Amino acid sequence: MGTRERERECRLCAVTFFAKLHPGDVCGSNGLPLTPNSIAILGRAQKLKELQDEHLCQYLDVIRGKHERTIVVSEYLGLSLEDYAMRHPPLAIAQILRIFYQVACGINVLSRHHLVAHNVEPKHILLSSDGQRVKLFNYGLHHMTKGGAYVPFPIGNIRYMAPERLLGLNGNVKSDVWSLALVMVELILQIELWPKLKLSNVVRKILAFGKSNGALEKIAREHQCHERYVQMDQRLRQLLESCLSVLPKRRPLPGELLEHPIFEEVLLDLKKQKMQPLSPETEHLPLLLRCPLSQIYHLWQLAGGDVQAELKKEGLIRSEAPILGLPQIVRLSGASVCPGRSQAQLMDDRVVPLRLKALLQRLSGLPAAVYFPLLHSPRFPAHFARELQELPLVIREKDIEYQFQRVRLFARLLQGYPHTAEQLQREAAVDVPPLLRGPIWAALLEVVPNGSYAKIDKFTSTSTDRQIEVDIPRCHQYDELLSSPDGHRKLRRLLKAWVTAHPQYVYWQGLDSLTAPFLYLNFNNEELAFLSLFKFIPKYLQWFFLKDNSAVIKEYLSKFSQLTAFHEPLLAQHLASISFIPELFAIPWFLTMFSHVFPLHKILHLWDKLMLGDSSYPLFIGIAILRQLRSTLLTSGFNECILLFSDLPDIVMDGCVLESQKMYEATPKSITHRQHALRLQPPQALDIGVADVELKHLQQEQCPRISAKDVQFLLDNSPAELALIDLRSVVEFGRVHVPHSINIPFATVQLGEQRLEALQVPQLEAQLRGKIVVCVSNIHQHSVEFSHFLVACGVQRTCILHKGFNVLHSIEPNILISN
Amino acid sequence: MDSTATRTLPFVYKYKNHKGQDCESRLDITFPFDQENLEECITQLMAPNQMDPMMRYLDENIKLERELQKFVDTEQQNFLDDQAEKLLKQAANEEMDIEAIVRDTERLYKEELLQFADRVGPSDADIFAQSFHRLVHSSSLEDILKRERAYAKVVSDMTDLMDSEVETLNNSQQQEMDSQINQLDITTTSEDINNLLAQQYTTQNYVRKRYESELEAMMGHQKNEYRNWITSQVSQMFQVSPVATPLGNRSSMFVSQQPSMEESFTIHLGSQLKHMHNIRILSANVTELCSPLHAEESLNGLNMALGLYSSSLCGVVVLTPSIQAQANKNIIKNANKSTEFHFEQIDVQMEKIEKQIKNLTTEDSSGSSTSNSSAEGSGTPSPTKKSVPRLKTGDFFITKHSNLSQTHVIFHLISDEPINSPSEINSRHPVILGLRNILKTASRHDITTLTIPALLRHEMSEDMTVQWCIRRAELVFKCAKGFMIESASWGGAELSTLQLLLPDDISESLFTTLAGMVPSVFHVANPKILVDTSK
Structure with missing residues (x-):
């Protein structure tokens, strides 16, 4: 295997360390327990993931293991300067300058983001195998650990440490300039700094620079290479000497460093390289490696990549028998007597590569159209892996080829947003790839960032x-x-x-x-x-966050009750009979859109669907939850119900999402009409008017109202789904009626007995089953009473025609017939 | 080191307002500056008392941010440079203790970085632990258990022998004494009796000592032989291909021992994300949980061996008075029924702990809390009275065992509740806090099965009324629940099973009452019913 291939496979790597344990038992100023340091590190490290620069290794992930272990995953490149210099001694001065310049670029980018590396050393400078590209590595340790406050170990290699840092001053970017200059001095003078010196003497040496002038000359003398020092290019020597000034004030800032005339040639060189056409090498790069690293890492994880296992394999996570580390005595204060700390707890700065070979092989068979989907060419439809869409969501989310295709597709769509909004919405209805969920949701909500x-x-x-x-x-x-x-x-x-x-x-x-x-x-x-x-x-x-939101909430909950009766009549009947009203349990559901009652991973799946629905969708989620607990609820009294909902049991989210979606789609829009809902267009003649239905109506009527428009739509498009019960007298019915409607004159029926058979209409149950049952009458009260009867009989999807039979006369073209 | 110094500089922002007038806005900015605060400073500079709110809409904030950023960057750099200059000058003029810095730096690097640490290989205990763990998860498991059982038999035979001999001796001595006492003032004087007593005592002591030294030698011999054998087995195993264990290493998989009463629950804890735990409430004598491992033919030996060096350990909390930090007598006896192959014999462990306690106390009185470099925490131990070397309520010490039936680790929690007068305690009581420390230690060291005394008592007494028991159990249940919820954020091992131990002499009705409280205090998981949704 060639070095180039190996380089391709080692694009990712991991390092690990332990965060500092909080001593004893302490509380924060708010009286709550202190946050573990590993969590604080995790939070701070997120910012680093945003840094993308050609001279910085990108950060990809921070993982928290057991017992405060922290694992950092980042980009890797070729080999370290340490190894490179060993393989190609001695480096030409032009090459050294190239490295010098590129690392300085990296440090400059960091300082523009108000970051300092503070651990610049040959190990943390990575070179591509041809020695052309240079990246700074592991530069975020100082930031994510808050200047080392969250970890027990010191940050930075002592040999390259600037004197002020030894005195305890951190955060000055010029300390990095010092370190970089020292690394370069090593290369230029072809030496290794103080190879045999004890740690304490190295510290003394560095501190002693403070008393002398000309650190560079001193180093050259000490390492018996004063000659090379003398022969050095005048400008280079001056530059290095200024970088190695003991007082930071005299050292150049990284930005100033880059302006130095000595780098002119390097600059030209780099420019020329950029202008060059793609080399055959990059042309043969596997397509996957042209995708963003964050996507590659995500896929690597899906393909079974486990960072902890890789670290274990390399012996970086050594599992020592826990029983051997137990303390002997623990005092009330938390102080304890322990056996000595095992060396497995110490900072081990080895870097473990995460190999991409398996992933590359796995995805190598995919057509290029999957890597780079074409959105607007109907000749190349993005139909890859459509058959997988039938599988359950959890499986799709774990399927690597499927996720790959989804991620690539959505990445494209997001680049084209808002132009691609419609297509994005369509694709999101299938599913949302977890990696891009944030921006996808934003797009579904029609967000356009504007500062x-x-x-x-x-x-x-x-x-x-x-x-x-x-x-x-x-x-x-x-x-x-x-x-x-x-x-x-x-x-x-x-x-x-x-x-x-x-x-x-x-x-x-x-x-x-x-x-x-x-x-x-x-x-x-x-x-x-x-x-x-x-x-x-x-x-x-809409309006939920008013100071006085009682009217809004009452309307919402009444609608929730009505819809429960619509889809789950028996359950609604039972809950009403034990006075277990939605006010007792559903306010936090809706006020937080269930985000207060479910853990995040469930909310994400729930909201994936919610985002696609309108303001009525949450109501159906509520019903789906009730439906899932149906058997328990039906056998419970008031107290049991209160207890059950005080800490909502584990709800199967998959089922909940499917059920709510089914109900949402099967419910005519006007059924969910609320006065306070957000309206995108004004109501039309046959719609339910904005203020037509008042709260008191909602509370009195157990069944929701349907608009004439929806009835007409059902009659026109799917008459088989509609069962219209005409409650007018036989005479009126004979004069004019809707075809296929069932005439049950209200005056003739006895509603005392809550059985459908009591109506003595042949095969009524079969006629109503599975349909939307609309009660129509001239007298509204009749419809209301009759609908209550139907709910009591357990008839699903009962509703009342808004404005009664007469509204049907106004429908054009005419839908009524007479005998 | 003066690294906390700050410097405050005024920032003045000059701009033209929407009417074209020259205005300025000013703010004092403190260095070192935290970039996080930049936006807050902008807000302050644009506050209504400084600037017309209109300016926000005129995008003045963008220009302001640019200027403020420039100012902050320059001044921050100046500040850092000046600070460094000051310190470096001090160092050059030897105004600070350079040697101390050198020392501290060296110590820090050597203690925390593997690269600089004096490499010590893994300890013997570590190597043995790994070898044993490997071996016990191979086909040799059965041989190990057989061998252990054989060794245990020898030791327990000898202790039995000692017990019986001591008893016979006792009886004969008693008889002798009785006859002498009967003759008191007839043929014998009280002095004779005293002499006899002394003589009998010496004989008994002699017999005991003889056996004990024999036992000690035997155990030492066994331990040596056993450990050598294990090591040799491992090196053999490397030559043949390893065979997988027939069984998993969940040590709680079978508990063959039958306590008198028990009930189990599965609970969910946490408000949104729920963690599952098992709760078992049982009544048993605590020494039964710590009975000798090889006394009867059972699967426990296998369980304990598999779990010993795993990350699912079993622990038991045993209460002990503070008078003398001493383990429960019966447990000591049980632990001495066979050789402790993996750790030190319990007496030796206790001796060491006592020594540590003495150290602790002297440290306390000398007032230095940091001198013990191996102490994990630096919390200041509260000063105790001089010359009373002992632990206090809520402290605990830990012994490790490989030859007890249901536990690897015993937490000896100090509790001074008088036996006969049950008192009332609240959730801030030291014993409860000690319990929390135990859960914390358990989480940190992978103890996933823990047994706690649910009434904080090991025996029932007359004065423990039903009401008192209910109150006490409720307190312990609720605190345990709170600690378990809290433990989710500790980042250690999750407690998979919590056993609530009730005294073995508890009445059945009281047990039922207390067991009935478990589901109401802990939220018992609802059974998940899978319904076919396709219909």
């Missing part, structure tokens, strides 16, 4: 701050991102921004849970999270 988030005041204190402060440390804290200090900070900003942006609304508890999924998905893109929330709330929770 408005930056303008919103998120800091001025308001009266709701205290409540927000209390809610945040209780919001989905099992999740590592949301429980990290960075997560808390971001959530606070989002909530405050939302409150500031909506002066007409107030902060209701539950907004935190509602925001959590958006933050979780867009952790590094607060604006997208905010705008998604901003669009989400009016779509599904």
Whole structure:
């Protein structure tokens, strides 16, 4: 196997370390237990994933293992400068300058993002096997550990450490300039710094630079290569000497370093290289490697890649028998007497490659159209793996080829958004690939980032701050991102921004849970999270956050009761009979769109479908939950029901999603009519008018009303799904009626006995089964009473025609007939 | 080191407002500056008392951000450079203790980085642990158990022999004494009796000592032989291909021992994300849980051996008074019924712990809390009175065992509740906090099955009324539940089974009452009913 091939397969790698344990038993200032340091690291590291630069190895993932172990996955390239220099001694001065320049570029990018590496050393400088490309590696350790505060070990190789860092000063980018210069000095003078010196003497040496001038000359003398020092290019020597000034003030900033004339040639060289046409080497690059690394890593995981297992294989996670490490005595204060710490706990800076070979082979057979889908060419339809769409979602989410195709397709669609909005919506109806869920949701909510988030005041204190402060440390804290200090900070900003942006609304508890999924998905893109929330709330929770939202909530819950009766008449009847009204359990469901009652991974699947539905969809989710608990509820009294809902049992989300979708599709739109729902267009003549149905109607009528428009639509398109019960007298019915309607004159029926047979209509049950049953009368009260009777008999999908029979006269073309 | 110094500089932003007038907005900015605060500073600079809110809509914030960023970057760099210069000058002028810095740096690198640490190979215990763990998960498992049982038999025979001989001696001495006492003031004097007593004591002591030293020698011999044998087996195993274990290593898989009453539950904890745990409530004598492993033919030997070096250990909490940190007598006896092949014999473990306690106490009184470098935490131990070397309520010590029937680890929790007057405690009581520390230790060291005394008592007494028991059990249940919920964030091993132990002499009705409380305190998982949704 050639080095090139090996290089291709080693694009990813992992390093691991332990976070510092909190001593004893301490609480934070808010009285809650302290966040474990590994979680804090995880939160801080997210920012690093955003950094993408040709001179920086991209960060891909941070994983938290057991017992505060932290694993960092990042890009890898070729081999380290340490190995490279060993294989190609001595390096030409031009090459050294190339390396010098490119690493300085990396440091410069970091400093533009207000980061410092503080661990620049030959091990952390990676070169492609041809020595052309150079990337800085593992540069985020200082940032993610908050300058080393979260880990027990010191950061940085002592040999290359600037004197001020030994005195305890961190955060100055010029310390990195010093380290880089020393690495270069090693290469130029062809030496190894203090190879035989003890650690303590190295420290003394570095500190002694403070008393002398000319660190470079001193080093050259000490390593018996003063000659090379003298022969060095004048400009280079001056540059290195300025980089190695003891006082940071005299060292150049990385930006200034790059401007130095000595790099002119390098610059030209690099430019020329960029202008060159694709070399045959890159042309034969497997297609997969042209995809973004984050996608490659995601697929690697799907293909069975397990970082922890790889580390174990390399002996980096050594499992020592836990029983041997037990303390002997533990005091009440938490202080303990332990056997000595095992060396498996120490920082081991080895890098473990994650091999891509299996993944490359697995995906090599896929046609190029899957790698680069064509969206607007009907001749090349993206029909790959359609048959897999029949499989359950959990399987699809784990299927590597399927996910690959979905990720590529959606990545394309998102690039074309908002132009591709329609197609995106269509594809999202099939399923949403987890990797891109955040931006896909934003697109479904029609979010277009416009910089408005930056303008919103998120800091001025308001009266709701205290409540927000209390809610945040209780919001989905099992999740590592949301429980990290960075997560808390971001959530606070989002909530405050939302409150500031909506002066007409107030902060209701539950907004935190509602925001959590958006933050979780867009952790590094607060604006997208905010705008998604901003669009989400009016779509599904219009007016819910008013200071006095009682009318809105009452209407919503009454509609929920009606719809329960519509789809689950017996259950509705039972719940009503034990007075277990939705006010007792469903407010947190709807106010938080279920995000307060379910863990995040379930909410994501639920909302995938929710995003595609309109404001009535959540009602069907509620019914689907009731339906899943149906047998328990039917046999429970009031107290048992309260207990059951106080801590919602494990709901099978897959079933819930399918059921709610079925119900949503089978329910005519007017059935879900609410006065307070967000309306996109004004109602037409045959629709239910905005303020036609008042709250008191909703509360009195057990069955929802259907509009004449929907009845007409059903008559025209699927008459088999409709059963119209005409409650007028036989005479009136004879004069004019809807074809195939059933005439049950209201005056003649006895509603005392709650059995369909009591109506003495032959085969009535069979005629009603599986259909939408519409009660029609001239007298509204008759319809209401009759519909109540049908619900009591357990007839599904009973509703009342809004405005009674007479409205049917106005339908054009005429649908009525007479005998 | 003066690295906490700060510097405050005023930032003045000049701009033209929407009417074209020159305005300025100012803010004092403190260095070192945290980039996270940039947006907050912008907000302050644009606050209504500084700037017309209109300016926000005119995108003034963008220009402001640019200028502020530039100012902050420059000044931050200046600040850092100046700070470094100051310190470096101090160092050059030897105004600070350079040697201390050298020492500290060296220590830090040597103690925390593997690269610089003095490489010590894995300890003997470690190597043995790995060999044993491998072996026990191979076809040699049966041989190991056979051998252990044979060894145990020898030891228990000898202890039985000792017991019987001591008893015969006792009887004969008793008779002798009785006859002497009968003759008191007739042929014997009280002095004679005293002499006889002394003589009898010496004889008994002699017999005991003789056996004990014999036992000790025997155990030492057995342990040596056993460990050598294990090591030799492992090297043999490397030559032949390894055979998979016939059984998994879930040590809680079979519990063959039958306690008098028990009931099990599966519970879900957590508000949104739910974790599953098992709860078993049982009544048994705590020494039964720590009975000698090889006393009867059972599967326990296999369970315990498989689990010993795994990451699913079993632990038991045993209460002990603080008078003298001492393990339960019966447990010591049980542990001495056979040779402890893996750890030190319990007496030796206890001796070491006592020594540690003495150290702890002297440290306490000398007021230095950090001198013990191996201490995990640096929390300051509360000072105790001098010359009373003992642990206090809520502290606990740990012994490790490989020859007890249902536990690898015993947590000896100090509790000073008087036997005959049950008191009332609340959730902040040291014993409860000690329990929390135990759960924490368990989580950190992969103890996944833990037994706790549900009434914080091992025996029933007259004064423990039904009401008291209910109150006490409720407290312990609720605290345990709270700790288990909390444990999800500790990042250690999850407790898979919590056993709530009730005294073995508890009445059946009380047991039923207390068992009935479990489902109401812990949220018992609803059975999941799979319904065919396709119809």
